[in-house]
Amino acid sequence: MIEVKNVSKTYITGAGSFDALKGASFTIKDGEFVAIMGPSGSGKSTLMHILGALDTPTSGTYILDGKDVSTLTEDELADIRREHIGFVFQAFNLLPRASALRNVTLPLVYKQIPKEQREKIAKAALKSAGLDEQYFNHLSNQLSGGQIQRVAIARALVNQPSLILADEPTGNLDTRTGQIVLETFQKLNREERRTIILITHEPDVAEHADRIIFIRDGKIESDKPV
Amino acid sequence: MIISDLLEETVLALSSNKVRSGLTTLGIIIGISSVITMVSIGQGSQASIQESIQSIGANLIQVQPGSERSFGGVAAQRGSAKSLTADDAQAIADEISVAQAVAPEVSSRYQVAAKGTNTNTSIVGTTSSYTEVRNVEIAEGSFITDQQQTSTAKVAVLGPTVSTDLFGEGVSPIGQTIRINGNQFTVIGLTVAKGGSSFSSQDDMIFIPLSTAQRYFSGDEYVTSISVQATSEKTVDELETEITNLLLDRHHLNASSADFSILNQADIIATASSVTDTFTTLLAAVAGISLVVGGIGIMNMMLTSVTERTKEIGLRKAIGAKRKEIEQQFLVESVMLTLAGGVIGIALGLGISFAVSALGIVSTSVSWSSVVIAFGVSAAIGIIFGYYPARRAAGLNPIVALRYE
Structure with a gap:
């Protein structure tokens, strides 16, 4: 359960202050598949950083699973990310000289889970994300774009997060591969009841979600089901 | 992060750039081995000088006539008097x-x-x-x-x-x-x-x-x-x-x-020892400088590594790594480099010392305290010169680090 109440974010730069978010409010229930859409500069990246506990709002509250995340310290935010959030990045961000399996076990390393158990959980996550078992021990720089993004999705799944945040997950993929990745998200949402937030600027990508929150100039412009 | 994972991560990180890790370690190897070799040469010289003084005779005192004074009070050479x-x-x-x-x-x-x-x-x-x-x-x-x-x-x-x-x-x-x-x-x-x-x-x-x-x-x-x-x-x-x-x-x-003077052999040995001590210190200091240079090499490499791996650091933070865990990871990398350099350097230093002695160039005497100190110093160098790069890595903002190209 995600509750965003009147969240604002102001950046102070040398040239003055800049309001990236101006009082955004919405609620996302567990098991929802939501797309956050908006043109570049609309504040959707800032919103994603706050939802992902990478940053805190200047004012307003963000409550994740009943816990107020808006006033936490750097290390407390790291705890929230480790326990509650899975990221899928546009640039994938896999460790290049590590195997697919190793990339997926990485979040569990920081959860101090023993190696054997780690690999079992990671293999299950890779299967959920739809990567063929024969690629598990391939180095990530030997995989195709689609396979890489599946590894990235498996990494986001592996810590059983309350929320999967996907930031332009298809931005670096061709249309067909992108389609497969989006179908994977849909499958995870329907079959495993994962809560997924998809950040994108493309309408046809956003349509794969069940609900679209449209943001412009730091304000929620519309919030309706697809 | 548990210790075995930390070590595994470190080995992976260091072995992914073997040439660079090797060259950086070489700086420490040279520093440590030269400290050990130089100290052993200094102490070997001291031992051989003492031995040659001892060979004149053990527990020896020499009595010599004093200088003869003429009526004018002009002193002639010491030992010239007939007394x-x-x-x-x-x-x-x-x-x-x-x-x-x-x-x-x-x-x-x-x-x-x-x-x-x-x-x-x-x-x-x-x-x-x-x-x-x-x-x-x-x-x-x-x-x-x-x-x-x-x-x-x-x-x-x-x-x-x-x-x-x-x-x-x-x-x-x-x-x-x-x-x-x-x-x-x-x-x-x-x-x-x-x-x-x-x-x-x-x-x-x-x-x-x-x-x-x-x-x-x-x-x-x-x-x-x-x-x-x-x-x-x-x-x-x-x-x-x-x-x-x-x-x-x-x-x-x-x-x-x-009208006589007494030379005590112990005094002569003490004087000779103080000379060789100074000599040993000088050699150790020169070798120590090369160790510091090696340490700067470590720091340089770690800073480069932090910059190169900015995105990786961002990712690790995004998936829940704490500041301390990132700091530890980079610190362990630099300490592992210097410790490896220390161990190889000690082996090389001992080898050179024995070879120099066996070939009869200079007699050497390895002091085990210098080996222990060298090992400690190499670990300390890893911590000292690894600390700043590790702090820098730990202090990176995950949002900025993830966007770094």
């Missing part, structure tokens, strides 16, 4: 209980001839106790006896260098006749070579009875020095005091007008 006699030596032997053995000597350089060859060497007139006091061993024949001393016999014991000069290599000089300053002597003994680079090598001397030297060469009753051996290392200082008192008493003098 010590064989009777003084006899008194020391008789009256001081801690004097183990006493050997008076008269020495001077003369031309020595035998069978058409000749050489110029030190002629030392002394008594039978000289062998004990000055660690002289006889290779062939015998040393001067008390009987020969009493009878002012014209007999000579040759050092190996003199023997080779006069009779050639490997030829026994025993029974041969030599002429010293026009007087004919029979060779009765040959001493064992002591080696040593000392400017007064005992190998290049001829020993004759003291009484003979006084009668035929110096023409008086005085001696040029008295060597006294103490009963043990502990009694050396007591011996020095007692000799001083006895001689002052015999010469009817007070302490300020003493």
Whole structure:
């Protein structure tokens, strides 16, 4: 359960202050598949950083699973990310000289889970994300774009997060591969009841979600089901 | 992060850029091995200098005449005065209980001839106790006896260098006749070579009875020095005091007008040790500088690595790594590099030390404390020079780091 109440974010730069978010409010229930859409500069990246506990709002509250995340310290935010959030990045961000399996076990390393158990959980996550078992021990720089993004999705799944945040997950993929990745998200949402937030600027990508929150100039412009 | 994971991550990170890790470690290897080698050379020199001083004779005290003062108060060279006699030596032997053995000597350089060859060497007139006091061993024949001393016999014991000069290599000089300053002597003994680079090598001397030297060469009753051996290392200082008192008493003098001086072997060793200590410190300092340079190399590499892996750091933070965990990871990397360098450097340093010693270039003595210190220093360098890059990595903002291209 995600509750965003009147969240604002102001950046102070040398040239003055800049309001990236101006009082955004919405609620996302567990098991929802939501797309956050908006043109570049609309504040959707800032919103994603706050939802992902990478940053805190200047004012307003963000409550994740009943816990107020808006006033936490750097290390407390790291705890929230480790326990509650899975990221899928546009640039994938896999460790290049590590195997697919190793990339997926990485979040569990920081959860101090023993190696054997780690690999079992990671293999299950890779299967959920739809990567063929024969690629598990391939180095990530030997995989195709689609396979890489599946590894990235498996990494986001592996810590059983309350929320999967996907930031332009298809931005670096061709249309067909992108389609497969989006179908994977849909499958995870329907079959495993994962809560997924998809950040994108493309309408046809956003349509794969069940609900679209449209943001412009730091304000929620519309919030309706697809 | 648990320790085994931390080590695994570190090994992976370091082995992914083997050449760079290797070259960086090389700086530490050179630093550590040169510290160990240099210290071992310094300490080896110290040991060999002490040994050569000891070889002159253990627990030795030398009494020399003071400088002779003319009426005008002008002092001549120390030791030039004629103030010590064989009777003084006899008194020391008789009256001081801690004097183990006493050997008076008269020495001077003369031309020595035998069978058409000749050489110029030190002629030392002394008594039978000289062998004990000055660690002289006889290779062939015998040393001067008390009987020969009493009878002012014209007999000579040759050092190996003199023997080779006069009779050639490997030829026994025993029974041969030599002429010293026009007087004919029979060779009765040959001493064992002591080696040593000392400017007064005992190998290049001829020993004759003291009484003979006084009668035929110096023409008086005085001696040029008295060597006294103490009963043990502990009694050396007591011996020095007692000799001083006895001689002052015999010469009817007070302490300020003493006409002799006393050289204590322990003092000479202490002086030599302080010189070699300075030498060792100097060598260690130069090697230490190379260690610091190696440490800067580590820091340089770690900073480059942090910059290169900015995105990776961002990712690790995004998936929940804490500041401390990132800091640990980079710190362990630099410590592992320096420790590896330390271990290899120690092995190399020990190898070089033994090789240098085995090849006879310089004698070395490895001090195990320097090995322990070197190991500790290499770990410390890893922490000191790894700290700043690790802090920098840990302090990165995950949002900025993830976007870094």
